[in-house]
Amino acid sequence: MTNKQRIENLETYLLSVLDGTEKGKLPSTLRVFMQGLSWIFAVIVQLRLWLYKHRIIRPSTLGCQVISVGNLTVGGTGKTPVVEVFARNLQEQGRKVAILSRGYKSKELPFLEKMIQRITTGKIETPPRVVSDGQRLLLDSWTAGDEPYMLASNLLNVAVVVDKDRVKAGKYAIKELGCDTLILDDGFQYLKLGHRLDIALVDRTNPFGGGHLLPRGLLREPMRNIKRAGFIFITKCGEQGEPELKEQLRRMNPHAEISECRHAAKFLKDVFGDKTYDMDILKGMKIAAVSAIAVPESFEKALRAFGAEIVYTRRFADHHRFTQQEVINTINLSIKRGAEAILTTEKDAVRFPFVDRRDIPVIYMRVEIEMLSGEDEFMDWISRICFKSPSIKPDQAKAKKKAAVEAAAILQREKEKVKPSAYSQV
Template structure:
């Protein structure tokens, strides 16, 4: 078994320990130990916030609009479509936008490359990776990371820059790309770069991360810290919204605007081509559902809601980098199970290596944010960021 597969298996096991699926003496003991570490982690988090709040540690300022989009939990809250709609609206109202991402699981500089740079320049300092300069797509998903690549593909007029040091990435976006508005992707906890506004996402299916901080639960910081947010999106809502959760969040943050939204499927698209299909194509279709996301059940339920019959499921760890052999094996197994097509998510599709097989369609579902409430407040918020009156917008 490869090291990558061992790490993914460990991640999967730990998640089952955290949510209580794993029973027995050792999982119970592990949960007790992790709870103790969570208490220590909570102290560290709060001390860090206090140091920034009282300006003992000063954040960097870049002299332009900086807005963060993030959450209080790890895992899939549906952040990428929210970043996309936010960036698109800002760009359409005249801002020169750059999305700054840390590029989770993107390709790192190799040891050999680091040593060559050390020898030739005397130091190891890499420039930010420009996934898109706002005019053209410059990197692939392997180098950029799947989420930055997906954002760059869907936002042709928005720059996307990847670097763990987002202060450096922000300076580059301003100086080299002429940007005047920066969006910190997954930036709620990134205090090193000062930001004027915070957008926080709360996943309706698991809003409080199991009620524990890392490593016992999925919370990055106590839920009460959502009071820092100026705008809250409740994601993955049902048709009727989430009035009880909205009221809970309102008690934690009396001043933030709160929007309820859902991830609405729009159409189907060929992974290896340009052909698109309407969603009603799924009705009565036998499909193989393949995904490598934090909550695969939500994707599978969506397929069944459109009338598809799932005859084969293949779930990989979140952000799994697919090999060509894995895709070939999946195709073969799907055909054996009588599937009419293989369905995956857009986030996973960018990590599919090209396979020259046409005996079964390989399709992804395009999903966009659809606001159920708070859309007027959101657009007013955008207008204020752009220094426009709501009427002018």
């Protein structure tokens, strides 16, 4: 077993301890120990916020519009599609947008190169990684990280820049790429860069992170801190919305606009080619569901909702980077279980290495955000950010979205040019 597998197994075990799945003396003891650590963590979190609030620690300012999109829990809120729709709407209203991401689990600078920099300059200083300059896709998913790569692949005329230091990334986006609007991807807790607006996402399936802060629960900070948000998205809603949860959030934050949305499957696409399929083909189909996301249950539930019969399920740790052998093994096991196709998520698809096997289709599901309530308020909010009035109405926004889909074909061609380098990293 490799070190990566040991870490992923430990991560999976700890998550099962947190949600109470694991029973026995050891898990119970671990939960008590983690609760103590949570109390310490809560004090540190609140102290840090107090220091920034009272300007004892001062955030950096870059002289342009900075908006954060994030959440109060770790993983699984469906943030990437929201960032995508938000960036697209800003760009369509005339802003030059850059998304700043830390590039979770992206490829680090090689050790030898780090040492050469330290010897020659006395420090390690690398420029931000430009995943897309808004016109071309410049990096593969291995180097960029799966979420930045996915955003860059789907957004035309929006830059995507990766660096743990997002102040440095923001300066680069402004100076070198001419951007005037910065979106902090997963930026609700990133206080180092001053931002004017906060968008907070709340996952309807687990809105309060189990009620505990890390490491006992999934909360990054107390839920009451959602009062910092100017706009709240309730994600993964049902058809009728979530009126009770909306009312709870309204009591916590009486000033924010609140929108309910859902992640709607739009089409299926071949992972290793350009072929697309309608969602209707899933009805009655025997499939294998393969994923490496924080909440695989929501993906599998969506497949069943379209009438698919899941005959084989394989779940990996969140952000797992697949090897060729794992893909081959999955294909073989899926065929053995009688599956007619392998289904995965778009986020996972960018981490699939190329395999020259066509025994069974390997397909990902394209998901986009659909607003169930608050669409007019959202568009008005976008217009205020862009200093435009009146705002674009929903029917106009849909027309623009259709045009953007057609334009995205240009970026798709660039994506295919970059793809082979991603497959070479196994």
